[in-house]
Amino acid sequence: MKPQFLIAAPHSGAGKTTITLALLRALQRSGRRVQPFKCGPDYLDPKHHTLAAGQECVNLDAFMMTAQHLPEVYQRYTQQADVCIIEGVMGLFDGARKMEGSSAALAALLGVPVILVVDAQAMAYSAAPLLYGYKHFFPDITLAGVIFNFVNTPAHYRILEEAAADAGVPVLGYLPERADIRIPSRHLGLHISAESDYNAIIDAAADHLSAHIDIEQLQQQTQTPVPAPAAEAPGSSSGVLRIAIAKDEAFNFTYRENIAALSQLGVIHYFSPLTDTVLPPADLLYFPGGYPELHLPQLAANTGLLQQLRQYEGRILAECGGMMYLGESIVDETGNAWPMAGLLPVSTSMQSPALTIGYREVHIGDVIFKGHEFHYSHYVKVPDITGPAIRVLNARQEIIPGTVFHTPRLLAGYMHFYWGDNVAGLQRVLGLPG
Structure with missing residues (x-):
C-alpha cells in the first residue's frame, strides 16, 4: 500500500498544475520519494514536475500507448516511490473521443483514486450537485476527495464543506487566491521559463498548500495497493x-x-x-x-x-x-x-x-x-x-x-x-x- 492518486478538475484552468507542483515539492521536501506522472502527451508539465519532485516525470497516454504497455510502465516506476502523483489533462472526462484517453479512463485502468480540484471562486452550495455528479457518473473510478481552489473566505469554505458533505465527497482543504504562484505565461502556449524562476514559484506554492491542506490526511485517503510490475525494466543496451x-x-x-x-x-x-x-x-x-x-x-x-x-x-x-x-x-x-x-x-x-x-x-x-x-x-x-x-x-x-x-x-x-x-x-x- 502506498499513496497514489490522480489530480483532476472539471475543466482546464482550475489550478490542478499548480496544486500538483506544490504537492510534489512539499512531499519532496519532507523526505518522501515522490514519482510524478502526466496524463497525456504534454511536454511542459513533465518538465515542471521533474523540477518540483527531483524525479523524472513519465507520460502516461492511453491513446499513444497500448493497454498492456501503459500499466507496465506505471507499475515499473511506482516500485521505488513512496508516493505516486499523476496530473490529469483538461477536464476529468475529456478524451480524444468522449472519455477515450481521458484522465478518468487512465484512473480506471490503473485503479488509482482521483482528487478533484474545483475552482470555487464563483460557487457556493452549487458545488454539491457538481461533486455528486462527478462521484457517480463513472463508477469505475473512486473520488477520494476534493480540494477547493480560489476560495474567498473561511465562511465561503464552510459552505463548500457542507456541499461536499451532502454529496458524500471528503474535503481535503482549500486554497485562497495567490497571484504570485500562478505559472508564468508561456511562449505560444509552450515555453518554459528559467529554472530558478520556477523553483521560487514552486517553493511558494508548496508553502501555501502546506498551510491550508492536511497532506498527511491526503496520503491516508489515497492509500492503494501497488501491483508487482508485469514486465522487467529495460536492461542495458544490447544493440550496436x-x-x-x-x-x-x-x-x-x-x-x-x-x-x-x-x-x-x-x-x-x-x-x-x-x-x-x-x-x-x-x-x-x-x-x-x-x-x-x-x-x-x-x-x-x-x-x-x-x-x-x-x-x-x-x-x-x-x-x-x-x-x-x-x-x-x-x-x-x-x-x-x-x-x-x-x-x-x-x-x-x-x-x-x-x-x-x-x-x-x-x-x-x-x-x-x-x-x-x-x-x-x-x-x-x-x-x-x-x-x-x-x-x-x-x-x-x-x-x-x-x-x-x-x-x-x-x-x-x-x-x-x-x-x-x-x-x-x-x-x-x-x-x-x-
Whole structure:
C-alpha cells in the first residue's frame, strides 16, 4: 500500500498544475520519494514536475500507448516511490473521443483514486450537485476527495464543506487566491521559463498548500495497493548502434520511454545544434521537437554543423521543431527567412501563427505509429510528398491531410511519434539492425 492518486478538475484552468507542483515539492521536501506522472502527451508539465519532485516525470497516454504497455510502465516506476502523483489533462472526462484517453479512463485502468480540484471562486452550495455528479457518473473510478481552489473566505469554505458533505465527497482543504504562484505565461502556449524562476514559484506554492491542506490526511485517503510490475525494466543496451540525440534549449521535447526504447538499440550520446560545431559519429540522428524558432540566428550561424548534416549518410529521425530544422528555412515572426539544413524540400514559418493540435495515427505500409501534434508554425507551402503508402488519421480514425517525410533513411514530420512500445516498427521503417 502506498499513496497514489490522480489530480483532476472539471475543466482546464482550475489550478490542478499548480496544486500538483506544490504537492510534489512539499512531499519532496519532507523526505518522501515522490514519482510524478502526466496524463497525456504534454511536454511542459513533465518538465515542471521533474523540477518540483527531483524525479523524472513519465507520460502516461492511453491513446499513444497500448493497454498492456501503459500499466507496465506505471507499475515499473511506482516500485521505488513512496508516493505516486499523476496530473490529469483538461477536464476529468475529456478524451480524444468522449472519455477515450481521458484522465478518468487512465484512473480506471490503473485503479488509482482521483482528487478533484474545483475552482470555487464563483460557487457556493452549487458545488454539491457538481461533486455528486462527478462521484457517480463513472463508477469505475473512486473520488477520494476534493480540494477547493480560489476560495474567498473561511465562511465561503464552510459552505463548500457542507456541499461536499451532502454529496458524500471528503474535503481535503482549500486554497485562497495567490497571484504570485500562478505559472508564468508561456511562449505560444509552450515555453518554459528559467529554472530558478520556477523553483521560487514552486517553493511558494508548496508553502501555501502546506498551510491550508492536511497532506498527511491526503496520503491516508489515497492509500492503494501497488501491483508487482508485469514486465522487467529495460536492461542495458544490447544493440550496436551509435545514436546521437539533439538536446539543448532549441530541441528538448522527448518522451522518457522513447529514449529507453532507443537505448536498447545502442549507445546514446547527446549533442547541441546550437553550440556543437562537429556532428558526432552516429548511425542514427534524432532531432526532437522544441523551440528552434527562438534560436534562429544561432542555429543558422552554426554553418559547419549544417554542412556536416547535409553530408551525413546515416539514418535520421526528426519531429516538429526537429523537422523544421531539417527544412530549407524557417521564417520568423517578422518575415525573415533563416537558412537551415536543407534536407527536406520545405520551409516553415512562424508568421500568422495558428494552433494545430491533436492525436495522430500514421500508417507507413503496415507499420503504425501513434503520436501527437502541437505547433503554431506552418509550412510555407504544403509539400505533396506523402504518397499512397502513407496515411495520416486523427483520433476519430478519419483520414486527414498530413505530411510525413519518409525515405529508406529518414522519418520526419510535425507529429511527435511514440515508439516506446514499438521500437521494432522504428527499426523497420528506417532499416535499422534488429
